[in-house]
Amino acid sequence: MRRGQLSLVTVILLIIALLVGVAVGYFAIPRGPAEDVEKIIQERDQLRQKVEELTAMLQxxxxxxxxxxxxxxxxxxxxxxxxxxxxxxxxxxxxxxxxxxxxxxxxxxxxxxxxxxxxxxxxxxxxxxxxxxxxxxxxxxxxxxxxxxxxxxxxxxxxxxxxxxxxxxxxxxxxxxxxxxxxxxxxxxxTEARPMYFRKDVLRALGWSEAEIEALPKKIMSGEFTLYDLLDLAKQAKDAGLVERGILHRVKEGYDYFQFYLGFGGRLWDADAGKMVFTEDAWRKTLQWFYDAVYVYGVISPNQFSGDWDNDFHFPFTEGRALFLSGGTWHKGEWIQKGLLTEDQFNENIGYALHPAGEPGKSPVTLSxxxxxxxxxxxxxxxxxxxxxxxxxxxxxxxxxxxxxxxxxxxxxxxxxxxxxxxxxxxxxxxxxxxxxxxxxIPNHPKWGDYSRIVFNILRAVETGDLGPDDAFQELKSQIQSELGDAVIFE
Amino acid sequence: MKVGRIITYTFLILITMPIILLYVLLFLQSISTRLDGIIPRGFTLSNWEFLSTGDIIIPGTTFSYYPNLYLVLGNTFLLAILIALLEVVFSSLAGYALSRYRFRGRSKLLTLTIILHAFPGITLLIALFYVLNALKLYNTLTGVIIVKVALDLPLGIWIMKGFFDSVPWDIEMSALVDGTTRLGAWWRVIMPNVRNGLMAVLIFGFLSGWSEFIYVLTFIASQDYWTLSMLVYALTTGEYSYINPGVTATVAIIYMIPVVIFFLFAQKYLLRIQIAAKGV
Amino acid sequence: MATLTTLRIRRKVFKGYLAVFLIPSLTFIAVFFLLPVILTFLIGLTDMDYSFKWNWIWLDNYIKILSDRWAYKIMMNTFFYVFSTLTFFNVGLALLISIATTHVNELVGSAFRALWLLPRITPSTVYALLWLWAARGEEYSLFNWILGFFGFKPIDWRLTHPWLIVILVNGFVGTSFGMIIFTAALKSIPEDYIRAAKVDGASTLQIIRHIELPLIKWPLLFVTAYQTLSLFTSYEYILLVTNGGPGLYTTEVWALYSYHLAFAQYGGIVKFGYGAALATILVIIGIIMSIIYLKMFRFSELMTEPKIEVV
Structure with missing residues (x-):
């Protein structure tokens, strides 16, 4: 480090300390006896002098x-x-x-x-x-x-x-x-939270009362409304012809979909061991859920992971052509800025909740x-x-x-x-x-990227029908095992 | 006979129609508020307004998220012109040597050039990255230029060798006999006779540099060094692709201008070349 | 006027210029062409990532490729892509267009050929953009709008028929190469042959089948072989149009797979080693096929001795 910069740091530190000091002195300390005030002024002057000396040293x-x-x-x-x-x-x-x-x-x-x-x-x-x-x-x-x-x-x-x-x-x-x-x-x-957004207007059209709609986030929070309830509801809306698509999730690789795994009680990180975690039961259920969502309930498009952000994610939801969207808080910012929704429209028609628990007894989740x-x-x-x-x-x-x-x-x-x-x-x-x-x-592990990539490929294969849920689980497990080995705890 | 001709024309028109429609679409997209197929609904010039500053602003934001169009245009020109010039100089030097000199290893060198000519340089991306990185040429236009020139050179050398071969050697002989140096003969006597070849290499080089995408995508990190291919790619895809397609079309049209000019003036050269450009 | 003797003496001096002529090209080719071939092979023996460490794992990458269940699918994709594009466009359509354009008015014919050059010289990003617009799912997008007149429902072509779009996009670019070569070959057929056949009462179709096609056998073989290699290693348009999707590796080809592993990882965890091993396979195919061309098409005949040296 160059000397000039070292002193610059000190100068800045002193300036900040000075500002904090003066502010604290002014606001926080009650007006005390005269000698205290004298002391503060004296200290301040010393500080000032020091700052000036150091400033002169800067290159x-x-x-x-x-x-x-x-x-x-x-x-x-x-x-x-x-x-x-x-x-x-x-x-x-x-x-x-x-x-x-x-x-x-x-x-x-x-x-x-x-x-x-x-x-x-x-x-x-x-x-x-x-x-x-x-x-x-x-x-x-x-x-x-x-x-x-x-x-x-x-x-x-x-x-x-x-x-x-x-x-x-x-x-x-x-x-x-x-x-x-x-x-x-x-x-x-x-940081952010990743809510499960929902269309209030679609729920209204399904005959939900305002009170019921307002209660949905709470029902999700309490764990009463689970991921399979989500599929049911999306299917109802789709069957009723109210929406074209049931649930939208991100269209590219990312981390959002780990929330479904977490919702089924999966763990990603073991802080004590400093290792990533593969919860077998949760992965099995997650893959089954994705399979069911696409092929049993028909509420997620088999090509969702190959879509385009505007036409398969933002627009269908902001235009009310889809019921649920697994997004992030920042998406609200985008919709407003892009002019896809006004603040009023957002408040009127869009609700948001945690990602539901996978099954009764599990906890709802979000990811930051x-x-x-x-x-x-x-x-x-x-x-x-x-x-x-x-x-x-x-x-x-x-x-x-x-x-x-x-x-x-x-x-x-x-x-x-x-x-x-x-x-x-x-x-x-x-x-x-x-x-x-x-x-x-998500884990701060040097090999997290590999974990994420493997999961993405397998999930995408489940959605497109390239792999059945059981086959997918075997494939996922064996790939994680062979590529990450010791870095992952299997439970 | 008549029926045959009608069938031939119908076939040609039908099969060529997609090409025509695609380019018509591009043009209409930039001057229409909305398109139904290729029927414009509403005329507008608003997609061309950003040309006054070159800044492409996403509605509702304050930053210009993309590098300035004119900067990008300048980069693209620089890249294409330097690639074209270097290719012309190097390939006419080497092509001449291979055509006129007899030296040990000549046939090996020729064989190598042919193999490399057929060899797809794109498979070397990872290693090229490693080399550029080692030479501190990563994220520089120089790096992209050098890689492009190296990979296009075998083709250029072949084209030039072909043209040199067709220049009668007695022209050169008489110059040499008159006491001109070899370099002098090359420059004053031979080069004027291979103008068409130089033109062809220049055009190939320019178009290949002008259109380059993969190397720019892979070897350029900073938006300051973007070329038009990156800008169009940027405007096409994206999580936040709320750029009016009309603006994208305008940028694409600007990108097409030199291509169309070259196309109008040079397609007869392109159609005539026997060892055609490789590619898809 | 210099005598023959002085010329011979001077020849030694002229040889000095050889270096001037050759060194620029040789340096470029050595450093940015030959060296990378070797490096690709070497990096393929490591597990290099962004730590840029030469950690030798020898043949592990290749063993992994053999046990990679997707590698098999991707290889099949590659064959399908090369075969379809080649058959329908780079050779098939190219041949049809060159025959058709040489049998109509010369001016009209060359105008059509010129139009077919346009996709090739259009920058790839612009060209891909045009297809992306045309193939969109809305009813007003070009394809759906046209098919709408015939009662077809609008569909997103890229998602429902990814291979069709990939092959069309590549095919409309690839056709021009064969078209130019075939046209040149057809035009070089002596007028007399055709006139003689006409006098004998041969129809146009007969002329094409019995005179023209046999005479362009070699160009046909050349285009097929040359374009096979080009297609094997090309991925730029696929990257731009479907990026290997939709779905899992639906339109992923070998070269794109290598690119994805090495340069396009969401988490920034790249696989230079594995990607280079995949690329090495392409490099080897490339070298073998180039040598085959050399033998098959007698390029050696082009290597006639230079006349000027024979003094």
Whole structure:
């Protein structure tokens, strides 16, 4: 690390400490005796002097920080924008201090056509060529692989150092998502729940009363309404000619469909052993459920996994041609931004609940997939890791993060966000907050991608009829065994 | 006889119709608010408005999610022109040597060139990636250019060798006898006689670079280096594909302009070439 | 005027230029063509991923391919794709079009041939886009709109008839190669043959069958062999149109499978090693077939000795 930057970090740290200190001094401490006030003023002046001395030491120049973020949903633009705003804040601080240093963001916000896979490809390949970003936003599940192969650096020291600035405020369960082998490797950027959306207007047409409709999420929450009830209801609506399709789920590889497995009591991760889990009974039932959904109830299209996002996912649901949609909170953000639904239409016609339990006695579920900012090894080599961390820290504010949450319909990562005025005024975010109590993270295991890919191929084969449920189970088990071996516990 | 002719024309028209309709569709898509088959319902120029800035904005958002059209257009031109020029220079040098020099290993080299000409370079993607990566050429237009030139070269060399072979050697002989150097003879006497060959290689090179998709998709990470093929791909597929198809059509039409120009002026060359381009 | 002797002496000096002529091409071809062939083979013996480690597992990838139940399906897909496209378009339709266009007015004939060149020179992403639009499921999409006049219900062609679309998309591009070669061959048949046959009272069909077809036997064989290899390794249009779907590996071909494993993993867990092993098989097929062409089509005849050196 260059000396100039070391001192820059100290300066920033002091500025923040100063601001916090002054604020605390002003608001929190009751006006005490005169000597206390004197003391505070004295301390403040000392601090100021120290800051000025350090500022003078800084080497003038421009520091570029390269940032990669991804939507792929365009409303998530604040993933990059907040870092840019953080840089603006930092620059104005530096300017006020008279430091001849500016921070420039060389940022990319990848949206479609970049799929997650392409985005990650680009990162790894760019890394090899020395072109990788300093700050890399990715799914939390990647940190296992990234850490294992020295792509990113652990952040424990930084986080301890800046704990009181903002990190104390991060919702504590989220720390689990960014830990790997006992260290913290990333800072959460957002999280979400994945609701089972349903069309209230279709239920009304089926003769449901408003009270019954309002009660559906609660019936799902209590475990009374199960995945097979979901199939029944979808079939009713389809048979009645109210909808063309019963249930929609994502059309490409992803993690959403693991919720059905979780709903049948499956486990993905054993924290004690540090291994992934394959619950045989749950997988058997999940594959059977998908088979039944397509071939017995006829409520999922055999080609759902080869569809197109607009015509097989968004449009049929927003136009009321499908009853259920297994989506994510961010989809609401997309529908509003695309103009597929207005807020009023959404509130009037769309309901949302947890993913139902697989069978009576099991628990309903949802899945969260926090996206996280990581700092690359490359940033450390270039000596900009400290600046990168400061930018992340400044971007992790309740105010800025709420811009992101509200616009893109993601959930809060900070406790104080829950009372942020923007966040509070969004009824949807308020309504889905309870879902986080039922949430699961996917494993931070370097081989999780293989697990996911194998499951996707098998599920798709079940839906298209290439494999029967029993055959599919055998195939799934043998592939997981042969490719992942020791990394998975079979139960 | 008459019946035979009618059947022939009917066959040709029917079988060629899909091609015509597809391109008509592209054009109408960009100037219509809605299409029923190929019947436009409502005329609009709004799909062309973004050309004033080149920024393609998704309705309801503030960022321009795609790189600027003119930047992408510039990249594509740069890529295509450099590929075409390098191919012309290299293949006319090597083609001349193979046509006119006798040296040890000549026939082996010729054999190799033929094998490589038939050999599908696309199967080497993983290894090419590894090489580019090692040479620090990953995510550069240079990398894509070099790979394209290398993979297209055997074809170019063959075309040029064929043209050099058909130049009578006594023209060159008399120049050499007059005391011109070999390089000088090549440049002043031979090259003017193979203009058609140079033209063919230039066109092949340009079109092949202009249209390149897989190498750009695989070897370019940054949107700053996108070419039009990536932009069209980006606008076509996606989780959030709420770009008006009319705008996509406009970009595709712009992408087609040089192709159509080359097509109108150069199809007679293309139709005449015996060792035709490989591809599907 | 230089004498023969001085010319001979100078020839030694001229040889120096040989390097100037050859080195640029040779370097490019060696580094970006020959080296990758070797590397593909070597990477296929490792389990390389984004950690870029050369972890030798030797033939494990190949053993895995043999026991990969989908590899068999994908190989069958590949054969089906190559055979259908080749039969119906790259050879079949190409032949029909070149015969038809050489038996009508020359200007009209070349206009039709020119139109058939258009798909080949259209950038693949644009061309695929056109088909994607035309084959959509809505009733107003091109195919459904046309078939609607004949009372057909609208369907999503890409999902219901993926192979038909894949073969059409590739076929409309692939036809032009054979068309050009066949046309050139047909035009090179001496006018006298045909005139003589006509005088003898032969019909057009008889002329085609008994005079033209036998004379283009070699071009026919060449196009078949050449296009077989091209099709075997091509996947760009499939990637753009169905991406191997719908369903599990429905239209996945061998080369696309290799591409998917190496470059298109949702979780970013790539399989360079396994993908390279799959590619190696294609590379070997490619090399063998190229050598077969060389022998079969007597390319060696093209390698006549250069005349200028014979002084």
């Amino acid at each position: 003038p120049g421009e520091i570029t920080v390269k940032v990669w973020t991804i939507g792929p949903d365009p409303p998530s633009e604040y993933r990059l924008r907040n870092i840019e705003i953080a840089a603006d804040i930092l620059n104005s601080m530096l300017e006020k201090l008279g430091a001849n240093v500016t921070v420039k963001i060389d940022g990319e916000f990848f949206v479609r056509p970049v799929e997650w896979g392409e985005y990650k490809n680009n990162f790894y390949l760019a890394y090899q060529a020395g072109e990788a970003p300093d700050i890399y936003l990715t799914g939390h599940e990647d940190i296992g692989f990234l850490a294992e192969n020295n792509y990113i650096i652990p952040l424990d020291d930084y986080i301890n150092e800046y704990w009181d600035v903002v990190y104390y405020d991060i919702i504590s369960t989220l720390w689990d998502a960014v830990k790997y082998k006992g260290k913290i490797w990333a800072v959460p950027q957002d 997939h926090p996206l996280v900012y990581t700092i690359t090894k490359l940033a450390q080599d270039r000596g900009v890791a400290d600046i990168a961390f400061i930018l992340i820290t400044l971007a992790t504010s309740p105010h800025l993060n709420s811009y992101h949450s509200v616009k893109s319909a993601h959930l809060a990562i900070l406790y104080s966000q829950i009372s942020d005025s923007r966040y509070v005024q969004d009824p949807f975010l308020h309504d889905v907050a309870y879902m986080l109590e039922y949430t699961t993270f």
